[in-house]
Amino acid sequence: MDNSELRQRIVATADELYNSKGIQAVGMDELRTAAGVSLKRLYAEFPSKSSIVMAVLERRHQSWTEGLDATVQQAGTPQERLLAIFDYLAGWFCQDSFRGCGFINSFAELGAISPDVAEYARKHKESFQEYVGQLAKAAGAPAYLAPQLAILAEGAQTTAAIAGTPDAAGQARQAAEVLIDAALVTAQAGSAGSAG
Structure with missing residues (x-):
């Protein structure tokens, strides 16, 4: 999976979680688990939660x-x-x-x-x-x-x-x-x- 596909998967997962639970209720660890990526990889793609929110x-x-x-x-x-x-x-x-x-x-x-x-x-x-x-x-x-x-x-x-x-x-x-x-x-x- 290339970086573009990984980013899309993270954003799609975040969108789903934010929509169902609210943005503030979803932590980076929950997003990492749901997206199936390591926390290190998640932060490599998105340096902050706000960058994910904007995506x-x-x-x-x-x-x-x-x-x-x-x-x-x-x-x-x-x-x-x-x-x-x-x-x-x-x-x-x-x-x-x-x-x-x-x-x-x-x-x-x-x-x-x-x-x-x-x-x-x-x-x-x-x-x-x-x-x-x-x-x-x-x-x-x-x-x-x-x-x-x-x-x-x-x-x-x-x-x-x-x-x-x-x-x-x-x-x-x-x-x-x-x-x-x-x-x-x-x-x-x-x-x-x-x-x-």
Whole structure:
């Protein structure tokens, strides 16, 4: 096994443990045992626990971005692409490993004591809002729609984690339909008004 494969295994194991138990509850010794590496090798790959945490956040960001975009790209119209965000959430919420947003959880657990974790969580959330903004623009919606939909998605993640059911995705999707329809009517009215 080369170093890249070993690093990936350590990060995947850490991600699983952090997701199920929390970051602070998992020590390096537990991670070493679960990943099947010596403590010396673990520290050779990652000099500190914070370096592993940041690698886990990078892995989560990539997984989220790729998974979300794959679902969105399968949708037909620009409006359906906006709604596909909530379809992606519905699938995620049904997974046995779902414990809420890893970025929200990491921020809640470490944001006050780790500026790096806080900053990465902020950047992840900003990139999501930018992505939704691009989808909203492609649908011809006003700029204010993107943060509204992003807040709906964030609320759905938290609600689903606490409630332990995937219902919040469908409820958020229904609310998103209303917001999208209203935003598109406003945009069309604005276009018609400026054309006259």
